[in-house]
Amino acid sequence: MMRWIRRSFQNRIFASVLLVTLIPLLLCNVLMLQIQVRRSEEAQLADAREQLELFQISLEQLCATADQVTRKLSGSTVVRSTLRGDTEESRILYQVLFRETQDLRQSAQVDIYLKNGVCGYTTAATLPAGQLDPDWGILYAASHAQGLAYRAGLGGDTAFQAARAVRSYDGGILGYLVVTVTQENLDTLFRADYAMSGELLVLDRAWELVYGSRPATAASAARELRGRILDTGDLKGSGDYRYFLLQEPQTGYHLIWKQSPVFGAGVMRTFYSISVFTGVMSVVLCLLYSWWLSSFLSKPVHRMDRAMKRVREGDLSVRVELDREDELGRLAASFNRMTEEYQNNLVRSVQRQKELNDTQIRMMQAQLNPHFLYNTLDSMKWLGVTNHVPQIAELATDLATILRASISEEEFVTLEQELELIDRYLEIQYIRFADRFTCEIDIGEEFQHCLVPKLALEPLVENAIIHGVADQSDGYIKLTAREDTGALVLEVRDNGCGIPPEALEQINDPDKRLPGSHLGLYNVDRIAKLHFGPGYGVHAESVSGVGSCVSLRIPLNRKEETDAEPIDRG
Amino acid sequence: MRRMMILVLLAALLCGCSAVDNSDAVADVPAQNQRLTVFTCLEAQVYTPLVREFQERTGIYVEVRSGSAGELMENLEGCDVLLGWEADQLEADAEKLRTLDRELSGNVSSLCPQGEVWVPVSIRAMVIVYNPKLVRQNPPADLESLLQSPWAGKIAFADPGKNAFSRSVLQVLSRGENGPERLRRFAGNLNALLADTEEVIRSVADGSCCLGVVPEDAARLWVDSGLDLTVVYPQSGVWMLTEGAAIPKNAPHPENARAFLTFLLGENAQSYGKTNLFRDSVLKKSVEFPEKALIYDPVSAASDRDALMEQWQQIWEEEP
Numbered sequence: 001m002m003r004w005i006r007r008s009f010q011n012r013i014f015a016s017v018l019l020v021t022l023i024p025l026l027l028c029n030v031l032m033l034q035i036q037v038r039r040s041e042e043a044q045l046a047d048a049r050e051q052l053e054l055f056q057i058s059l060e061q062l063c064a065t066a067d068q069v070t071r072k073l074s075g076s077t078v079v080r081s082t083l084r085g086d087t088e089e090s091r092i093l094y095q096v097l098f099r100e101t102q103d104l105r106q107s108a109q110v111d112i113y114l115k116n117g118v119c120g121y122t123t124a125a126t127l128p129a130g131q132l133d134p135d136w137g138i139l140y141a142a143s144h145a146q147g148l149a150y151r152a153g154l155g156g157d158t159a160f161q162a163a164r165a166v167r168s169y170d171g172g173i174l175g176y177l178v179v180t181v182t183q184e185n186l187d188t189l190f191r192a193d194y195a196m197s198g199e200l201l202v203l204d205r206a207w208e209l210v211y212g213s214r215p216a217t218a219a220s221a222a223r224e225l226r227g228r229i230l231d232t233g234d235l236k237g238s239g240d241y242r243y244f245l246l247q248e249p250q251t252g253y254h255l256i257w258k259q260s261p262v263f264g265a266g267v268m269r270t271f272y273s274i275s276v277f278t279g280v281m282s283v284v285l286c287l288l289y290s291w292w293l294s295s296f297l298s299k300p301v302h303r304m305d306r307a308m309k310r311v312r313e314g315d316l317s318v319r320v321e322l323d324r325e326d327e328l329g330r331l332a333a334s335f336n337r338m339t340e341e342y343q344n345n346l347v348r349s350v351q352r353q354k355e356l357n358d359t360q361i362r363m364m365q366a367q368l369n370p371h372f373l374y375n376t377l378d379s380m381k382w383l384g385v386t387n388h389v390p391q392i393a394e395l396a397t398d399l400a401t402i403l404r405a406s407i408s409e410e411e412f413v414t415l416e417q418e419l420e421l422i423d424r425y426l427e428i429q430y431i432r433f434a435d436r437f438t439c440e441i442d443i444g445e446e447f448q449h450c451l452v453p454k455l456a457l458e459p460l461v462e463n464a465i466i467h468g469v470a471d472q473s474d475g476y477i478k479l480t481a482r483e484d485t486g487a488l489v490l491e492v493r494d495n496g497c498g499i500p501p502e503a504l505e506q507i508n509d510p511d512k513r514l515p516g517s518h519l520g521l522y523n524v525d526r527i528a529k530l531h532f533g534p535g536y537g538v539h540a541e542s543v544s545g546v547g548s549c550v551s552l553r554i555p556l557n558r559k560e561e562t563d564a565e566p567i568d569r570g
Numbered sequence: 571m572r573r574m575m576i577l578v579l580l581a582a583l584l585c586g587c588s589a590v591d592n593s594d595a596v597a598d599v600p601a602q603n604q605r606l607t608v609f610t611c612l613e614a615q616v617y618t619p620l621v622r623e624f625q626e627r628t629g630i631y632v633e634v635r636s637g638s639a640g641e642l643m644e645n646l647e648g649c650d651v652l653l654g655w656e657a658d659q660l661e662a663d664a665e666k667l668r669t670l671d672r673e674l675s676g677n678v679s680s681l682c683p684q685g686e687v688w689v690p691v692s693i694r695a696m697v698i699v700y701n702p703k704l705v706r707q708n709p710p711a712d713l714e715s716l717l718q719s720p721w722a723g724k725i726a727f728a729d730p731g732k733n734a735f736s737r738s739v740l741q742v743l744s745r746g747e748n749g750p751e752r753l754r755r756f757a758g759n760l761n762a763l764l765a766d767t768e769e770v771i772r773s774v775a776d777g778s779c780c781l782g783v784v785p786e787d788a789a790r791l792w793v794d795s796g797l798d799l800t801v802v803y804p805q806s807g808v809w810m811l812t813e814g815a816a817i818p819k820n821a822p823h824p825e826n827a828r829a830f831l832t833f834l835l836g837e838n839a840q841s842y843g844k845t846n847l848f849r850d851s852v853l854k855k856s857v858e859f860p861e862k863a864l865i866y867d868p869v870s871a872a873s874d875r876d877a878l879m880e881q882w883q884q885i886w887e888e889e890p
Contacts, residue, residue: 133838133841133842133845133846135837135838135841135842136619136623136838136841136842137619137623140623140627140838141626151626152622154618154619154622155615155618205598206622206625206626206631206632207631208622208625227633229599230599230600230605230631230633233599247598
């Protein structure tokens with residue numbers, strides 16, 4: 001992933017924008033929902049605790065009243081003497097009973113049991129009835145308790161009972177005072193405390209049902225709660241309801257407030273669905289937006305990147321057109337100017353180089369003329385001095401021809417034209433060297449129309465004359481032409497003394513040429529190489545005492561095949 | 571730095587995602603060694619006062635799982651005490667039960683059958699109940715009279731495949747000569763096989779059937795609750811069936827189970843059972859059998875049980 005991000009400027013922008021837009025959105029989405037739910041649940045918890053405290057206060061007051069009443073009754077002389085059997089006058093006992101239970105009778109029924117478990121007296125509207133086993137249940141609990149004992153009812157209408165044993169001074173049991181609280185009593189007791197909707201369950205210390213505000217569901221709810229508590233140790237359920245717990249200290253009974261959650265399962269599912277939906281929408285929108293923004297920002301960068309790549313590949317004509325006025329627009333404009341200037345510089349450089357080359361060529365060509373002119377004039381001078389002959393006019397004519405050719409603007413002439421110049425040249429040289437040599441031109445008709453650099457052969461012939469046969473009386477020079485793999489090779493052979501090895505080396509390797517030596521051959525070679533490339537030029541071979549052969553290799557271009565001056569860089 | 575930020579963000583998310591504790595943890599959850607699980611086939615009105623009293627007196631929390639004897643016996647995992655089983659069934663499944671020491675039943679009368687792996691907790695008479703609105707003349711006097719043709723299709727009876735008491739009735743009926751024939755005649759007089767004793771009583775009370783054979787305690791409880799039924803103690807002899815309790819071999823809380831059995835065999839519980847649940851005491855001090863009581867031997871009944879059930883199944887399938 002990191003490699004993908006680092007690979008591209010667009011990917012970096014995309015990842016950054018995506019993170020910046022997506023994370024806050026998702027955080028808000030999740031946190032707002034959770035905070036809302038959490039706050040609501042906390043508010044509900046506070047309300048539930050408040051509600052339970054109201055119930056607890058009511059139950060505590062009831063128990064406290066029952067405790068107080070039974071304590072008073074157990075200390076009552078009338079009650080004690082009646083239970084002892086000292087008197088059977090129930091009227092006075094009932095007066096005491098009703099007086100002492102005045103505050104309690106609205107919430108409970110008070111009975112007086114004899115020690116054998118028979119109910120003797122009651123505050124109920126009916127006659128006292130029933131019998132309880134003194135060795136079981138509430139009477140057993142009362143006989144084994146110091147104060148008030150509590151027992152939950154075993155179903156039916158009785159919610160719970162509280163009983164106190166009436167003891168004689170020697171500790172024996174005289175009877176029992178039993179306070180019976182019914183379901184209806186608790187309904188009335190708690191009704192005033194209801195501040196909100198919910199269900200109240202009262203469970204005893206063993207988590208058995210004592211009272212349920214909704215009798216139809218109380219038993220099953222209590223069973224489920226009891227099972228869950230014994231299994232898991234807490235009241236957390238499947239989520240359909242929330243349970244809040246408070247324990248009443250006097251009875252040890254657990255007051256449980258059962259309430260629907262603020263947001264039911266269905267509502268929460270809807271919340272989560274909406275949250276997921278908006279989360280997914282956020283992701284999609286952020287992806288789209290990030291991709292669009294990254295593309296928009298990186299597009300000009302990509303264009304310039306592609307343009308620079310083309311520049312690296314040599315295409316200097318590329319331009320980046322960005323219709324913007326910002327930094328990227330200025331960057332593109334600078335790029336365009338830079339490549340344009342670079343392109344122009346390159347063109348100028350090429351042009352300069354070309355002009356330089358042309359100048360060099362012309363300079364090289366011009367170097368030929370002054371040297372020949374000097375020799376010709378010298379020859380003319382000696383001839384005129386010694387013979388007073390019209391050959392001087394011939395010399396002048398020949399010289400003029402050669403001079404005209406040399407100053408003409410053409411760089412290339414046909415071999416036929418070049419051989420004519422050679423002929424003029426040879427005529428002059430014949431006079432100078434008094435026929436001490438002969439020169440044969442053996443060049444086929446097929447080569448006559450080949451293009452050669454102007455005055456390229458003179459230095460070769462001159463070299464053959466000056467350095468080859470000048471000291472001989474029967475010097476022989478032969479000009480030939482041949483074709484060699486598309487190239488025209490013009491050879492000048494002589495039977496002279498040969499070219500010394502060091503001179504030969506300088507002719508064949510111009511880099512080793514010493515200044516001033518074999519300038520003519522050097523110039524011809526330079527001209528050939530400048531026009532045609534390094535595969536062409538002058539090459540010399542020599543055998544000492546036998547003779548030499550200097551050849552000029554140029555591309556074979558005939559004049560009728562092209563109108564333009566052939567430039568073959570081979 | 572980047573990683574720190576990521577951690578902070580994650581923590582914020584987690585805090586936001588955590589739910590509010592929707593209820594208080596319960597402080598006074600009973601410890602594991604203060605628990606007891608009782609499997610019983612007794613009705614709730616019978617076992618509830620016993621269980622509640624035991625809880626109040628000892629502080630041991632009791633979980634009760636009720637159902638039919640056969641279903642409960644198939645899987646005793648987690649069970650500490652079997653309560654309210656017919657003794658012959660406990661005898662038949664003795665290999666699943668723990669051997670009990672004699673000290674536990676030291677106060678039990680010798681008249682009551684006892685086993686090595688179970689203790690008797692009550693004695694119940696086998697009685698006949700009939701609907702006085704439907705039976706005015708010649709009411710049934712004993713079990714033999716149930717084989718007579720006038721009662722064809724009029725007797726309510728719990729399925730002996732599910733109800734141990736019904737098996738005991740078949741055991742009694744199949745004694746003596748012509749046992750299979752007697753069973754066949756009895757089967758012919760049945761209206762249908764019902765789920766349990768309560769359904770038998772209700773079907774007699776609502777007139778679906780004329781009479782039925784039920785335990786005395788069930789008959790008394792329902793009559794006490796207001797049903798118009800007449801209870802008949804067979805004149806030829808009242809079979810006394812022993813109801814027992816046992817501790818499975820793999821009971822997780824054997825000490826608490828022993829405490830519960832000790833409680834059940836205590837004077838208070840036996841007295842309460844006799845007075846309020848119409849179950850006769852098994853204690854030496856308080857055992858009382860009716861006249862012509864016939865003590866049902868669960869040991870021999872257990873050994874014959876499989877054969878008897880196979881025979882009954884065959885008879886019942888042949889019954890049109």
